Amino acid sequence: MSNRHWRKSQSEDFFVKDSKLRGYRSRSVYKLLEIDEKFKIFKHVKSLVDIGSTPGGWSEYARNKIRSGNLLALDINLMDPIEGVTFIQGSIEDKEIQDLIFEKNNGNKFDLLISDMSPNKTGNKVSDQFKFYNIADSILEFSQIGLISKGTLVMKVFIGHGFEEFKSELKENFERINYFKPKSSRKESREIYVIAKNIRV
Ligand SMILES: C[S@@+](CC[C@H](N)C(=O)[O-])C[C@H]1O[C@@H](n2cnc3c(N)ncnc32)[C@H](O)[C@@H]1O
Numbered sequence: 001m002s003n004r005h006w007r008k009s010q011s012e013d014f015f016v017k018d019s020k021l022r023g024y025r026s027r028s029v030y031k032l033l034e035i036d037e038k039f040k041i042f043k044h045v046k047s048l049v050d051i052g053s054t055p056g057g058w059s060e061y062a063r064n065k066i067r068s069g070n071l072l073a074l075d076i077n078l079m080d081p082i083e084g085v086t087f088i089q090g091s092i093e094d095k096e097i098q099d100l101i102f103e104k105n106n107g108n109k110f111d112l113l114i115s116d117m118s119p120n121k122t123g124n125k126v127s128d129q130f131k132f133y134n135i136a137d138s139i140l141e142f143s144q145i146g147l148i149s150k151g152t153l154v155m156k157v158f159i160g161h162g163f164e165e166f167k168s169e170l171k172e173n174f175e176r177i178n179y180f181k182p183k184s185s186r187k188e189s190r191e192i193y194v195i196a197k198n199i200r201v
Contacts (some may be wrong), residue, residue: 026057052117133162
């Protein structure tokens with residue numbers, strides 16, 4: 001799509017307009033809203049980590065859903081503060097950052113991990129996919145040590161190189177897995193969301 005057409009479709013996009021109108025930090029929030037409506041992911045949740053949180057749309061949504069609980073947000077880029085959300089700047093691939101996440105939850109495991117993580121695009125589809133799935137593997141590994149056994153992992157993945165392999169890894173690690181394409185996710189985007197529940201023991 002040419003830049004001109006992209007800008008046009010952006011400005012005509014209902015979700016872009018509506019998110020500005022409502023003062024949401026991101027258009028992405030609608031995707032989480034749809035996931036939540038369908039899968040009720042915040043039920044009984046008292047602690048969560050939002051991975052790849054900046055600018056903070058998902059974290060704001062989560063804060064509104066969980067009034068009393070421990071909410072952590074992580075991103076390599078800074079996020080403007082949200083009351084009731086503890087922000088950590090760093091990469092989920094970094095072991096020290098993972099330790100810090102636990103520390104901020106008094107060493108306890110989490111009920112829910114949500115990830116809308118995506119690295120900056122380079123323009124080379126293969127290396128973009130490769131980079132994404134390297135980080136995605138770290139998220140999956142973190143979910144295995146960081147989630148309670150009945151916990152839930154919600155994460156964005158991209159169909160293409162590495163997807164089938166990642167699907168198999170998910171199957172090995174979780175008992176229940178759903179794939180969901182929200183209506184607010186652009187049709188031309190290869191993104192899809194995974195809702196994985198119950199760690200296999
Ligand atoms: C699409 S944005 C997230 C939008 C967010 N869900 C919202 O509603 O505002 C993806 C984010 O993933 C972050 N990211 C990329 N690689 C990361 C990594 N290794 N660790 C943590 N965050 C990362 C990017 O910096 C970016 O802010």
